[in-house]
Amino acid sequence: MRLWSVIGAGVAGLTVATELVLRGEKVQIFDPAGPPGPHGCSWWAGGMLAPWCEYENAEEPVLRLGQQAIGWWADKVDVQRRGTLVVAARRDLPDLRRFARRTEGFTEVGPEIAALEPDLPSFAQGLFFEDEAHLDPRQALKALFTALRAQGVAFHRRTAPEGLQDVIDCRGLAARDHLTNLRGVKGEMLVIRCPGVTLTRPVRLLHPRIPLYIVPRGDGIYMLGATMIESEDRGRITARSMLELLSAAYALNPAFGEAEVLETGVDLRPAFPDNLPRIRRRGGTIFANGLYRHGYLLAPALAQGVADLALNETHSELVDEDSA
Structure with a gap:
């Protein structure tokens, strides 16, 4: 069995790790800043699972992919379905x-x-x-993190070492050292x-x-x-x-x-310039980034796209075909 190394313990990293574990994969997480907390962008989110409202000034994939998020989150954390x-x-x-x-x-x-x-x-x-819903982002992050640890996912409070294979980079803005248009x-x-x-x-x-x-x-x-x-x-x-x-x-x-x-x-x-998330593969690393203001709404679709690419070589619409 391969060991996937996820870099970043924000909403992108934790949803990617969760999706891989759900598919029977072995995962470890690296984040020098520690477990989810105020240091991460996703700590400060609203937690609205509101694809129809967001569609007012967003692209069509936000509406379509965002609708999947409500069920994904509801299977794992407390979600309020009150519209x-x-x-x-x-x-x-x-x-x-x-x-x-x-x-x-x-x-x-x-x-x-x-x-x-x-x-x-x-x-x-x-x-x-x-049909819209909302969650408490901080409780959701803690719930994912706790569930992953309970399923044997190792968390390393340090920078990922050089030479790792099967890396998934979910560092957010810190990934601009490789994603220059972020x-x-x-x-x-x-x-x-x-x-x-x-x-x-x-x-x-x-x-x-x-x-x-x-x-x-x-x-x-x-x-x-x-x-x-x-x-x-x-x-x-x-x-x-x-x-x-x-x-x-x-x-x-x-x-x-x-x-x-x-x-x-x-x-x-x-x-990214179009405000939609992207999955890019560079060498042995898959980059999952660009959630913009749709972190909790599009993170499940991003995570599923990463898992499909990593495990099945299936390219979702979020995969940048020029780099995959």
Whole structure:
């Protein structure tokens, strides 16, 4: 039996390792930064499994491949299948109609909003994507990592040594030493606590400057995100971004004005020019990268494509044919 060496313990590396183990392969993981934690981009994600919403400004593969992610994750971690609610202030209703034209899989809602989310009293129109879901990224990463260790996968908190065979590189932006057209896209987010507001599903507020999504984490805790800035500055969140995120949350429900800010997060999402993930083979190494803002949504398809290439020489649509 071959021993596959996966480099990187973020969402890409752990899903690839999980898929290989599911297919009966032996795997080890290398990551000098350690187990999943704040050092990784995927730690700061929203965890929305929302292919129909993302299709509004993404390519068709995001919609099609993303639909497979809900079942993949639900077999392994806790997934909340409560859909996504998209709303807009009265003055921004043209944006809601534009959003609807660019996607599918929704029901138009009006008075139903009060039944779906009673703590959104100010919105008379919206779109409800019933089949979407969400998960807690941190719990999902920990669950995959724990399951892999329980199945005998060795984890090495160090750089992978030279000369390994059957390597799968999932280092994200660090892989630019080989993937020169990879870029970083800055994302900023907040974690807040507001027991005075109860939301049970992700809510997206359309806004001309900074569309907001808010994802419930339970116990009155919410993730607010996320900016998309074409910048590779990994510094702290900017005052402008924090003000706009909090202002948008306040627009959802004024009670968010009393929220406690628990965390701020900034990291760089790895992306190729078309913002779609790619699988590339260079010599004895397979590179799996470029998840952009679709980490949890497209990681299962990326992992399955890697396993198909590694084990069966089958080329999924994510494989870069020029390098495989």
